[in-house]
Amino acid sequence: MKAVVFQGVDEPLAVEDVDRPECEPDGVVVETEACGICRSDWHAWQGDWDWIGLVPSPGLIFGHEPVGRVVEVGENVERVGEGDRVTNPFNLSDGTCPHCRAGRANICERSVPMGFVPFQQGAFAEEYPVRNADQNLVQVPDSVDAAEVAGLGCRFATAFHGVVHRVDVTAGDWVAVHGCGGVGLSATHVASALGANVIAVDIAADKLAMAEEVGAVETVDATAVDDVPQAVKAHTERSRGVAVSIDALGVAETVQNSVNSLGKGGQHLQIGMTTSDEAGEIAVPIDTMVTDEREFYGSYGMPPNEYDEIFRMMTAGTIDPGTIVTETCSLEDVPDVMDRLGEYDTLGIPVCTEF
Template identity: 75%
Template sequence: MDAVVFQGVGEPLQLEQVDRPDCGPEEVVVETEACGICRSDWHAWQGDWDWIGLVPQPGLIFGHEPVGRVVEVGENVTRFSEGDRVTNPFNLSDGTCPYCRAGKANICESSVPMGFVDFQKGAFAEEYSVRNADQNLVEVPDDIPAHEIAGLGCRFATAFHGVSKRVDIEPGDWVAVHGCGGVGMSAVHTANALGGNVIAVDIIDEKLEMAEELGAVASINSREVEDVPQAVKQLTEGSRGVQVSVEALGIAETIQNSVDCLAKGGQHLQAGLTTSEEEGEVSLPVDNIVWDERDFHGTYGMPPHEYDEIFRMMDSGKIEPGKIVSETCGLGDVPDVMERLGDFDTMGIPVCTEF
């Protein structure tokens, strides 16, 4: 089968013929309909996360935002059959640890990141496998286009879980979103659906315009203001600041801006993962966090059972994730799209839809 294969850090990705995946007793094999092309793939390709021990090896297949049809079922799988249309979280869980049993499978003790390790290759291929299928697979409505489901993957799922579950947004609350890439756009759209007054912050006007189309009531080009937190506060009622602020880039400056634009009792939501420049360490105004009783939350993927909530909100028209999908392409185009992600000027979420 055809697949896009990793050759080494920074080396051009290659479209190659590879063996189709094996199907273990707890696994299924899925024929790919679509797969999102995520900046996390780009970071791994560039070797950005070697400081946490994530070092991809040549031969790896990236791609962790898939949707497709089951074509082979392991002998111990009971919930799914050939022909079922499915997706799955990128962080595959075992279903047995205390976090899984508590409904927090996204932080499973034995979580396996699909498409980042050799023993769980990804979906930039004609077919892909999913481990612990009964635990991780989610049945997908047939009437939702494949590119919209793929657009839900890592970025929309992480933003949706964070905005709807990790922080509390009441109708009328002010919400700032720092960084309007795929995660940031998803956070803007979800926060708006929950009744938040969203302020989008980015350095590219076209992205800010798209954020306003997705529900932001105001936007700030951070290159055009001297003090981003103060610019955010000036847009809020009484200039007190926002109740929730989302950071979707993983850059020290924007993380600090996000914390600093909060009102007293405000909640910071960290969605962006850092690069090798920060290596996971960013200085924060700890005294202000204490004095103002601000909260700091993380969001990482989404447990499988929360997909149903997204599907219900899509069915009612409250959210339209397809609006965030900016382009579709064929499997052979994935290397070029990955190259462009390094320029940080791609809009929304690109999705591969032709295999």
């Protein structure tokens, strides 16, 4: 089968013929309908995240935002069968640890990141495997477009989990989103759907314009102001600051701007992961966080049990993840799209739909 194969850090990705995946007794093999192309793939390609133990080796197949139909089922799998249309979280869980049993499988103690380790290949391929299928697979309604589901996989799911389940966003709240890439636009859309007044912050006019299209009521061009937090606060009641501020990029400047945009008692939500420039360490104003009782939260993927919420909101027309999918491509085009991610030359979420 055809797959996009990692050759080494910063080496060109190659479309190659590879063996189809083997089906484990507790797993399945899925024929790929679509797979989102995520900045996390780009991070791994560049050799980022060795500080959290992710060191990809040549031969790896990236791709962790998939949807497809089951074509082979392991002997121990009970909940899905051949022909079922499925998706899964990118952080595959085993279902047995205390976090899994508490409904927080996204932080499973034995989590396996799909497409980042050689024993769990990803979905930039005609077929992909999923381990612990009964735990991780989510049935997808046939009415939902494949590109929309692929757009959910990492960025939208992480934003949804963070905005809906990690912080307290209620109707009328002021919420700032720093960085309007795929995950930032997703956070903007979800917070707006909950009735929040979203202030979108970025340096690119086209991304700010798209943020308005998906729900932002105010925007801040970070290149046009001297003090981003003060520019954000100026939009809020009596310039008190926002109730929730979200960093969707993961660089020092945006993290600090996000924390400093908060009002007293505000909540910072960290979605963006750092690059080698920060290597996972960013200074934040600890004393102000203490005296203002600001809170710091992280959001890492989404457990399988929360997908039904997204599908219900999609059916009701409350959210529309498809508005953030701006580009579709073939498997052969994935290396080029990945290259453009490094130049921040993509808008919204690109998805591979031709295999």
